[in-house]
Amino acid sequence: MELFINQVLAGVATGAIYACMALAVVMIYQAIDHLNFAQGEMAMFSTFVAWQLMQWGVPYWWAFLLTLAFSFAGGIAIERALFKPLAKAPVLTNVAGFIALFAIVNSVAGLTWDFTIKQFPTPFGSSPFLGSQLISTHQAGMIGVTVGLLILLYLFFQFTRIGLAMRAAASLPESARLVGINTSWMIALGWGMASAIGAIAGILIAPVVFLEPNMMGGVLIYGFAAAVLGGLTSPLGAVVGGFLVGVFENLAGTYIPGVGNELKLPIALALIITVLVLKPAGLFGRPIVKRV
Amino acid sequence: MSAIEETANEAPAVEAVPKRAMTLGTGASLVMLALLIIGPMFVKNFIVFQLTMLLIYALAVLALNILTGGSGQFSLGQSAFYAVGAYTSAILMEHMGVNYALTLPVAGLICFGFGFLFGQPALRLSGIYLALATFALAVAMPQLLKLGVFEHWTGGVQGLVVTKPDAPFGLPISQDRWLYYFTLAVAIGIYIASVNLLKSRSGRAFMAIRDNEIAASAMGVDVALYKTLAFGVSAGITGVAGGLGAIAVQFVAPDGYTITLAISLFLGMVVGGVGWLPGSIVGSAFIIFVPNIAEGISKGLSGAVFGVLLFLVIFLVPHGARQVAIVAQHMLGKFRKG
Numbered sequence: 001m002e003l004f005i006n007q008v009l010a011g012v013a014t015g016a017i018y019a020c021m022a023l024a025v026v027m028i029y030q031a032i033d034h035l036n037f038a039q040g041e042m043a044m045f046s047t048f049v050a051w052q053l054m055q056w057g058v059p060y061w062w063a064f065l066l067t068l069a070f071s072f073a074g075g076i077a078i079e080r081a082l083f084k085p086l087a088k089a090p091v092l093t094n095v096a097g098f099i100a101l102f103a104i105v106n107s108v109a110g111l112t113w114d115f116t117i118k119q120f121p122t123p124f125g126s127s128p129f130l131g132s133q134l135i136s137t138h139q140a141g142m143i144g145v146t147v148g149l150l151i152l153l154y155l156f157f158q159f160t161r162i163g164l165a166m167r168a169a170a171s172l173p174e175s176a177r178l179v180g181i182n183t184s185w186m187i188a189l190g191w192g193m194a195s196a197i198g199a200i201a202g203i204l205i206a207p208v209v210f211l212e213p214n215m216m217g218g219v220l221i222y223g224f225a226a227a228v229l230g231g232l233t234s235p236l237g238a239v240v241g242g243f244l245v246g247v248f249e250n251l252a253g254t255y256i257p258g259v260g261n262e263l264k265l266p267i268a269l270a271l272i273i274t275v276l277v278l279k280p281a282g283l284f285g286r287p288i289v290k291r292v
Numbered sequence: 293m294s295a296i297e298e299t300a301n302e303a304p305a306v307e308a309v310p311k312r313a314m315t316l317g318t319g320a321s322l323v324m325l326a327l328l329i330i331g332p333m334f335v336k337n338f339i340v341f342q343l344t345m346l347l348i349y350a351l352a353v354l355a356l357n358i359l360t361g362g363s364g365q366f367s368l369g370q371s372a373f374y375a376v377g378a379y380t381s382a383i384l385m386e387h388m389g390v391n392y393a394l395t396l397p398v399a400g401l402i403c404f405g406f407g408f409l410f411g412q413p414a415l416r417l418s419g420i421y422l423a424l425a426t427f428a429l430a431v432a433m434p435q436l437l438k439l440g441v442f443e444h445w446t447g448g449v450q451g452l453v454v455t456k457p458d459a460p461f462g463l464p465i466s467q468d469r470w471l472y473y474f475t476l477a478v479a480i481g482i483y484i485a486s487v488n489l490l491k492s493r494s495g496r497a498f499m500a501i502r503d504n505e506i507a508a509s510a511m512g513v514d515v516a517l518y519k520t521l522a523f524g525v526s527a528g529i530t531g532v533a534g535g536l537g538a539i540a541v542q543f544v545a546p547d548g549y550t551i552t553l554a555i556s557l558f559l560g561m562v563v564g565g566v567g568w569l570p571g572s573i574v575g576s577a578f579i580i581f582v583p584n585i586a587e588g589i590s591k592g593l594s595g596a597v598f599g600v601l602l603f604l605v606i607f608l609v610p611h612g613a614r615q616v617a618i619v620a621q622h623m624l625g626k627f628r629k630g
Contacts, residue, residue: 035420082603092360093606095368095423096562099555100602107595221431224424266435269428276425277413 007250013139015246017208019146020201021216021223022230022238023153024194029232030170031190032083034094035224038101039198040216042078045105046071046199047206047215048113051120060123064203068196075195079188087187110213120206142204149200150239157235166190218265222249225268229275231285241283245271324570328476337468341540342580344472347479348536350576353560354486354569355529361567362490363522364502365414369426370557372433373403373527375549377534379437382452382544383445392457392539396478399535400528407527411520430554437546451545454538475536482529486569489525498522563605565614574613578605 024043028036036042046067053063082101086094124141157163168176169186176183202216209215226245230237245268252267275282328347332340356370380399384390390398410429417425438449446452456467463470489495497518500508509515538544556579564575586597609615 035424085607089606089610090566091420092366092562092566093610095366096559096602097606099559100599100606102599103595103602104599107593107597107599110595111592221428224427228421228424266432269432272428273413273425276417276421280416280421 003254004251007254008247009135011247011250012143012243013135013246014250015226015243016139016142016146017201017205017219017242018222018226018245019239019242020142020149020197020204021219022226022242023146023149023235024198024201025220025223025227026230026232026235026238027153027197028190028194029227030235031166031187031194033170034091034098035232036194037095037098037220038105039194040220040223041102041105041109042071042075042195043198043202044213044216045109046074046195047120047202047211048109048213050199050203051118051206051211052113054121060121067199067203071195071199072192075192076188078195079191083191084184084188087184106213113213115213118211120203120211122207138207145200145204146239146242149197150235153235162189221265222246222268225272227282228272229282231282233286234282234284237282237284320570324573325480332469332472337466340466340468340472344468344475344540345537346573346576346580347472347475348533348540349557349560349579350573351479351482351533351536352530352557353564353575353579354483354572355526355533356557356561357564357567357569357572358486358490358498358529359522359526360561361569362495362502363498363519365519365522366420366423367426367523367526368423368551368554368558369410369429369433370526370530371549371551371554372426372429373407373530374534374537374553374557375433375437375544375546376406377403377531378538378544378549379446379452379534380531381535382454382538385454385539386452387445393474396532396535400532403531403534404524404528406531408520408524410527411523414523415516415519427551427554430551434546434550437549446546449546451543451548454542454544456542457539471540475540478532478536482532483569486529490569494518494521559602563602563612565612565617568612568614568617570617571613 021040021043024039025035028034028039049070050063050067053066054060058066078101083094083097086097122138122141124138125136127137157167165176165181166186166189168179169181169183170190173183176186205219206215209219222245223242226241227238228241229244230239230241248271249267332343335343352370352374355373356367359365359367377399380402381392381395384395384398385392414422414425437446442448457471458467460470465473490498497508497513500511500513501515501518505515541548560572560575560579562575563578564571564573582601583594583598586594586601589597605612
């Protein structure tokens with residue numbers, strides 16, 4: 001029993017990483033109806049910016065804020081320059097665009113900061129949390145930040161004018177335009193926010209997985225799994241999905257014989273496929289009904 | 293939030309391509325064929341090898357084109373089928389001593405079955421969800437190939453070494469050149485079969501599903517059957533390409549079939565023009581040669597150069613090589629008249 005509880009706790013701790021990433025994935029899916037395959041790379045790039053600022057002697061929280069501002073502006077700039085012209089293009093073209101973006105960001109980061117692994121500081125410290133050997137204060141801080149972020153997003157989308165406008169633009173663009181919402185800029189805003197959330201995820205993850213240009217590869221796939229499990233249309237679902245995927249991954253590794261580290265990835269993928277087949281809308285998502 | 297999405301606002305997953313626009317005319321086909329036959333006689337063995345790979349990837353892109361351009365379904369998981377084909381050929385040749393040419397139909401059949409089965413759950417998915425599920429398959433495949441259980445057959449992480457076949461009947465040409473012509477023969481056979489498939493009743497069913505699934509089923513097309521069939525055919529052809537690839541490279545290993553390969557094939561299709569079968573060879577050339585060119589321009593930034601080139605293609609010629617071909621045809625027409 002103790003083993004079980006320990007494994008669940010450890011799962012929740014890693015789950016927080018996936019939850020952050022899934023949140024960013026869902027944010028952008030809400031805004032533009034596409035999965036951004038370059039999301040992880042954008043987050044990685046933001047994390048490198050934060051690292052560079054700290055190397056230049058900027059204090060942690062200032063670096064954090066500056067990075068958020070940079071990522072927000074960067075997300076909007078990418079949307080305006082590259083993806084706005086593709087808005088009416090087939091999904092296929094968009095996916096190719098995301099892949100191109102992925103290659104560019106990864107390569108530029110690799111050239112600027114090279115491929116050696118770098119330490120990334122944490123503001124929460126890494127001592128054991130409340131005497132538990134499994135969760136460090138950093139991981140507890142990560143869970144706290146993720147949940148806090150979720151609450152902020154909820155408040156933003158429920159109670160602010162601009163949040164409501166963004167929702168309207170995403171669900172019924174035509175009608176939203178008629179009531180005077182600038183839908184095109186709402187999409188840009190969605191990119192900016194998703195990029196900033198990705199930056200937060202990157203900064204939180206970096207102390208755990210270490211900083212290098214390929215750090216997001218595995219995390220993004222788990223983030224997708226989490227987002228699909230929770231439902232691509234629900235931020236709450238993304239976070240819950242993230243924790244569930246983390247716990248599931250750990251329990252499967254412990255209790256199913258033959259599932260070692262090498263099979264953890266296929267497990268996440270099997271989870272994606274199972275969820276997609278059994279309940280395509282995810283746990284919290286709303287099913288999409290098409291009018292013919 | 294309304295739960296109803298207006299279909300009218302939605303960008304189509306794949307643009308409709310009329311059947312006649314999917315192939316080349318007779319004249320152009322013959323010129324292309326002559327080039328492919330005569331070209332390799334005058335170049336070095338290494339270039340012949342590259343041309344062989346060009347044909348092999350063209351086959352794999354063609355397979356994806358049948359799936360996406362034909363039936364409107366996505367796949368980012370073609371590398372998985374390619375890997376299964378490659379391993380089937382390698383295992384048959386090395387463990388059972390089967391002749392290399394005979395391993396290809398087996399690889400094709402096994403992949404057809406695999407693709408058909410994978411098509412069953414994929415039936416319930418469309419658009420981006422299908423892309424995600426196939427993406428998952430492609431990422432999982434190298435891990436599965438490394439599994440200890442199959443190690444006796446697959447060679448685990450080490451992979452398998454495949455012997456390169458000699459030219460038969462004592463023909464006085466090098467192994468590379470023989471393999472090139474062998475691949476060319478297979479590729480031409482599959483190309484003709486694919487063109488005919490798309491012209492047939494089944495091909496029309498694919499395209500009806502692509503353009504409007506509900507209308508297709510109302511006309512009596514068995515949507516589930518034809519969608520899985522498209523997956524099976526596509527996987528089968530990819531499997532043959534994989535088998536040829538294993539023979540040409542003389543080596544199979546799990547890390548040769550990562551998601552990068554699947555993404556390359558996908559890009560090849562986009563660059564060649566979705567739904568335009570002859571574009572497959574242009575797309576294949578893009579994924580084989582452009583990374584080299586990018587590396588030549590800047591070593592450290594090769595990824596970025598590749599990405600920028602891809603964006604240029606998307607923005608300047610969104611329909612890929614098909615668009616270029618159409619423009620060229622118009623110019624030629626004007627030239628003749630003038």
